[in-house]
Amino acid sequence: MRKRTPQTIPSTNHSSPHSAEGMHSSSDSSSPAISSLLEENLKTIEDSFANCTDLKILTWNYGPGLEQAAFSVYFDTLTKSTLKHFVKDTLQNLVPHELGPARTVTIDDVIDFFENKGVASPYVELMDDFQQVVSGILDGKVVIFFNGWSRAIAYYALDVEQRQASEPITESTVQGPHVSFIESLERNIGVIRSLIKSPHLKFEMFTSGEQVQRTVSYGYLEGVVKPETLSEFKQRIDGIVKEEIIEVSYLEEWINDSLYSPFPQVRYTERPDTAVNALLDGKIIAMVNGSPSILICPGSFIEFFTVSEDYYYRTIFSSLIRLIRVAAFIIALMLPSTYIALSTFHSELIPTVLLLAILNTREGIPFPALVEALIMEFFFELLREAGIRLPRPIGSAVSIVGALVIGQAAIQSQIASPVMVIVVALTGIASFALPQYNMAIALRILRFPLMFLAATFGGLGIMVGFILIYLHLTTLRSLGEPYLDSVAPLDLKRLRDAIFVVPRRLLVHSPRSRHFYKKTSGKNKIT
Amino acid sequence: MRKQERVSSLQMSMLFLFFMTGSSIVIVPAPLTNIAGNGAWISLLIASTMGMILLSGILYLNRRAPDLSLVEQSRSVLGNIPTLLLLIPFTCVLFWNIAGIVLEIGTFFKSTMLKETPTYAVNSMFFVTIALTALAGIEVIARMATLFFTLMFGCIVLVWVLVAGLYHPEYLLPVMPDGIRPILNAAYVVYGFPYSELVVFSIILPFVKSEDKPKLSKHMYLALIVNAITLIVSVLSSIMVLGPLSGDLKYSLYQLARLIYFQEIIERIESVIGFALIIGFYFKASILMLILIKTLKDLLGLKNERLIALPVAFICLLLSVTTYTKEAELEELVNLTWPLLNNLAYALPFLLILGGTFIRFHLKRGNKQPL
Amino acid sequence: MPGKFITVLLLASAMLAHDLPKFKKARARDRLVYGAFLVPLLYLAFIFVTARSWPNLDSIFNVLRGPAQQFIHWLNPVNS
Numbered sequence: 001m002r003k004r005t006p007q008t009i010p011s012t013n014h015s016s017p018h019s020a021e022g023m024h025s026s027s028d029s030s031s032p033a034i035s036s037l038l039e040e041n042l043k044t045i046e047d048s049f050a051n052c053t054d055l056k057i058l059t060w061n062y063g064p065g066l067e068q069a070a071f072s073v074y075f076d077t078l079t080k081s082t083l084k085h086f087v088k089d090t091l092q093n094l095v096p097h098e099l100g101p102a103r104t105v106t107i108d109d110v111i112d113f114f115e116n117k118g119v120a121s122p123y124v125e126l127m128d129d130f131q132q133v134v135s136g137i138l139d140g141k142v143v144i145f146f147n148g149w150s151r152a153i154a155y156y157a158l159d160v161e162q163r164q165a166s167e168p169i170t171e172s173t174v175q176g177p178h179v180s181f182i183e184s185l186e187r188n189i190g191v192i193r194s195l196i197k198s199p200h201l202k203f204e205m206f207t208s209g210e211q212v213q214r215t216v217s218y219g220y221l222e223g224v225v226k227p228e229t230l231s232e233f234k235q236r237i238d239g240i241v242k243e244e245i246i247e248v249s250y251l252e253e254w255i256n257d258s259l260y261s262p263f264p265q266v267r268y269t270e271r272p273d274t275a276v277n278a279l280l281d282g283k284i285i286a287m288v289n290g291s292p293s294i295l296i297c298p299g300s301f302i303e304f305f306t307v308s309e310d311y312y313y314r315t316i317f318s319s320l321i322r323l324i325r326v327a328a329f330i331i332a333l334m335l336p337s338t339y340i341a342l343s344t345f346h347s348e349l350i351p352t353v354l355l356l357a358i359l360n361t362r363e364g365i366p367f368p369a370l371v372e373a374l375i376m377e378f379f380f381e382l383l384r385e386a387g388i389r390l391p392r393p394i395g396s397a398v399s400i401v402g403a404l405v406i407g408q409a410a411i412q413s414q415i416a417s418p419v420m421v422i423v424v425a426l427t428g429i430a431s432f433a434l435p436q437y438n439m440a441i442a443l444r445i446l447r448f449p450l451m452f453l454a455a456t457f458g459g460l461g462i463m464v465g466f467i468l469i470y471l472h473l474t475t476l477r478s479l480g481e482p483y484l485d486s487v488a489p490l491d492l493k494r495l496r497d498a499i500f501v502v503p504r505r506l507l508v509h510s511p512r513s514r515h516f517y518k519k520t521s522g523k524n525k526i527t
Numbered sequence: 528m529r530k531q532e533r534v535s536s537l538q539m540s541m542l543f544l545f546f547m548t549g550s551s552i553v554i555v556p557a558p559l560t561n562i563a564g565n566g567a568w569i570s571l572l573i574a575s576t577m578g579m580i581l582l583s584g585i586l587y588l589n590r591r592a593p594d595l596s597l598v599e600q601s602r603s604v605l606g607n608i609p610t611l612l613l614l615i616p617f618t619c620v621l622f623w624n625i626a627g628i629v630l631e632i633g634t635f636f637k638s639t640m641l642k643e644t645p646t647y648a649v650n651s652m653f654f655v656t657i658a659l660t661a662l663a664g665i666e667v668i669a670r671m672a673t674l675f676f677t678l679m680f681g682c683i684v685l686v687w688v689l690v691a692g693l694y695h696p697e698y699l700l701p702v703m704p705d706g707i708r709p710i711l712n713a714a715y716v717v718y719g720f721p722y723s724e725l726v727v728f729s730i731i732l733p734f735v736k737s738e739d740k741p742k743l744s745k746h747m748y749l750a751l752i753v754n755a756i757t758l759i760v761s762v763l764s765s766i767m768v769l770g771p772l773s774g775d776l777k778y779s780l781y782q783l784a785r786l787i788y789f790q791e792i793i794e795r796i797e798s799v800i801g802f803a804l805i806i807g808f809y810f811k812a813s814i815l816m817l818i819l820i821k822t823l824k825d826l827l828g829l830k831n832e833r834l835i836a837l838p839v840a841f842i843c844l845l846l847s848v849t850t851y852t853k854e855a856e857l858e859e860l861v862n863l864t865w866p867l868l869n870n871l872a873y874a875l876p877f878l879l880i881l882g883g884t885f886i887r888f889h890l891k892r893g894n895k896q897p898l
Numbered sequence: 899m900p901g902k903f904i905t906v907l908l909l910a911s912a913m914l915a916h917d918l919p920k921f922k923k924a925r926a927r928d929r930l931v932y933g934a935f936l937v938p939l940l941y942l943a944f945i946f947v948t949a950r951s952w953p954n955l956d957s958i959f960n961v962l963r964g965p966a967q968q969f970i971h972w973l974n975p976v977n978s
Binding site: 345346348349456457458459460461462463464467468470471474475482484 | 636640644648649652653656659660663667670671674795796798799802805806809
């Protein structure tokens with residue numbers, strides 16, 4: 001997929017017949033110029049797009065005696081069918097009256113009008129060489145060549161079926177907008193622009209990838225985003241130009257500070273209101289044409305527990321829910337290892353009545369707690385992975401029945417104890433309570449070393465594991481910002497909005513304006 | 528320790544507090560009450576006063592030469608060869624100091640919770656963590672301190688509070704049944720561990736941010752006071768609960784935790800308390816490792832001191848499993864030899880450097896006056 | 899003994915794996931010091947694995963036992 005074999009036009013190499021993209025010229029200046037002879041242009045086009053049967057070439061004539069020739073080139077699969085409009089409109093633009101069969105227009109009129117940038121409807125672009133022509137056709141434009149003119153004109157006519165914007169699949173909420181981003185970059189940027197109406201909202205774009213030519217865009221709110229963060233981001237993005245980007249998560253590899261850390265350093269969202277919140281907080285968002293997720297960076301640890309909904313409800317409720325999420329994090333990470341440590345090493349910590357119950361159920365289980373836990377966890381991971389691929393009608397039935405049956409069968413066959421099933425189930429549910437999926441993945445990975453440590457060293461192992469994880473989190477940086485931003489170093493003012501949601505009215509330093517950098521003063525100041 | 532790593536004075540003081548309290552809180556009350564009985568808290572007062580004096584010494588040195596570490600200062604005042612001679616025992620004792628802390632952890636666990644696990648396994652695990660922490664640098668360590676501080680001191684205060692039902696204030700009297708001598712003896716012991724060890728902090732004081740340097744003295748003294756109060760309260764609660772037994776039971780705070788009984792649910796939580804207290808040990812050892820690596824860097828002129836971090840840690844690990852393997856030997860070392868050893872290896876070089884700086888400063892002053 | 903040996907081996911290989919890339923980039927002086935540290939390391943590893951009681955740091959510390967004892971006795975005749 002990453003092989004780039006640049007071809008110059010004209011070439012005799014053939015792409016597969018059903019690929020809508022043909023061969024590209026290399027990006028140096030050796031692309032041939034458009035000739036004024038129509039036949040030559042025709043041949044060049046046919047050569048570079050050989051075997052692309054969805055390419056349409058329409059020849060038509062105009063002018064006195066219908067002797068002037070021209071042809072239009074476009075991809076049938078990419079463009080609107082209102083093609084004849086363009087042809088007619090082109091010629092219509094050239095005469096002061098309603099046009100008939102265009103007998104009065106001459107090639108000089110055409111050249112004169114377009115070279116001098118006459119006002120045309122719809123908007124017309126001038127093309128100078130074949131590299132532009134090929135890119136244009138691949139972008140969904142209709143290109144028209146005129147005999148006797150060494151340039152071509154192009155109209156933008158892209159019309160590929162787009163998904164309707166509906167509820168985001170993974171981030172649905174009870175209160176709040178139910179719109180999501182879709183796969184079109186322009187439309188996504190449009191949505192954000194209609195929500196933040198400020199000239200300080202900047203979007204920069206570039207294309208990357210030889211074959212995919214994907215438009216990548218990143219946006220930020222000038223004055224709110226930290227200049228060092230922005231320059232660091234730009235530096236990292238610079239390397240992307242050669243990469244074939246398919247999805248926005250490809251960008252993550254370039255932006256990440258640490259490639260091997262299990263913890264994610266960027267967030268994803270499909271909701272405009274989350275994106276807007278992030279922009280107002282001074283984050284940079286990145287998006288790619290063809291992907292509905294947008295990437296928010298830098299990500300700090302606390303943010304992975306926040307959802308834009310928290311700000312729509314009453315603060316007490318939001319604070320409690322946030323605490324539940326933190327508890328979910330701890331449970332998902334530590335519950336199996338705690339159970340192993342408690343049952344193997346530190347039984348005295350469990351209240352006596354419960355201990356008797358646990359011991360009763362653990363009677364007759366041939367495996368030590370660690371093996372039991374590993375088996376059940378493995379079961380659960382299998383179920384989870386399989387559940388993703390099942391078609392929807394079967395999926396829910398299988399997962400419920402499967403879980404119940406397997407769980408029950410496992411207990412009765414003495415492979416696992418009921419307590420272990422509860423532990424594993426709770427762990428799984430807790431990891432789903434986290435709003436960001438990539439954080440939940442981190443926990444899935446980290447759970448297993450902790451279990452091994454617990455089985456070997458008991459509570460001490462868990463403590464050491466916890467210290468190591470905390471050490472790792474403290475050294476982690478996201479775009480240069482410390483990952484544990486308000487926890488370590490401790491910044492009580494900002495911590496107020498981290499775990500507990502404080503009513504916005506009471507926040508003296510609103511998290512929004514906490515680093516508004518005044519351009520006029522010349523030095524970075526916090527208002 | 529990358530270039531330009533700086534911590535705030537508050538962070539440095541927190542590290543200092545951790546350093547002084549970390550391992551002492553678990554180990555110290557027992558030998559003190561063993562020797563001095565009910566007057567152990569007076570010994571603490573005496574020893575912390577001596578600690579204050581030493582602290583003022585290292586702060587003075589830091590003021591005179593804010594950006595120079597101890598080694599560099601020593602080189603400029605005493606010269607290269609004397610520095611080398613003086614600081615070699617310093618470094619060797621520092622090596623063992625780290626080993627000693629992990630040795631104590633291992634012994635603690637062996638006698639209380641993990642009786643079957645071999646010591647070297649527990650020690651290895653700790654040393655891996657300590658080495659990784661020291662490698663991360665002082666800024667990271669300072670950042671981690673906050674959470675650990677809350678955890679550890681939270682647990683300590685929790686123990687004090689939860690045992691309150693068992694306090695017998697009458698155990699505190701009589702205060703000095705055998706006279707002042709045992710109290711002095713105990714003061715000498717607790718001076719040895721931990722107070723005389725604070726001399727090594729002069730190695731990392733230069734890492735404080737320049738704008739914070741004026742506030743440093745205030746914060747450090749505060750940290751020392753908090754430390755003294757913590758230790759004194761622990762000793763007092765140990766005496767008030769265990770009475771005459773407190774001298775015979777090692778690891779007083781842990782013993783207190785064992786006695787907590789609250790509504791049948793919160794009982795026998797000493798394991799949890801034990802694990803929280805381990806953080807103090809681990810943190811102190813990490814700070815010491817940091818100090819050792821910095822000392823080696825200055826002494827031997829290394830460019831990349833992080834390269835030798837792992838071999839140094841490995842050596843300390845091996846020291847911890849080969850020396851003083853018998854518990855009685857270790858106890859004897861702490862009570863008997865350690866104060867003298869510290870005085871010779873830590874305090875003596877330091878006082879010489881301090882004296883040299885003092886003299887030179889006043890000589891310069893004297894030279895300037897006629898002008 | 900086998901457990902000790904395996905532990906030492908594991909730790910040593912982890913250490914070397916971690917340090918080797920840095921070692922290659924290091925200056926001559928750092929390399930020298932690194933090598934110098936390997937000497938006591940190997941000595942200590944040996945006496946650890948074979949559980950011998952050859953001279954070690956505690957032997958040096960124990961030299962001070964006598965004077966320390968005397969001082970304590972002077973300070974507190976009751977004790978010891």
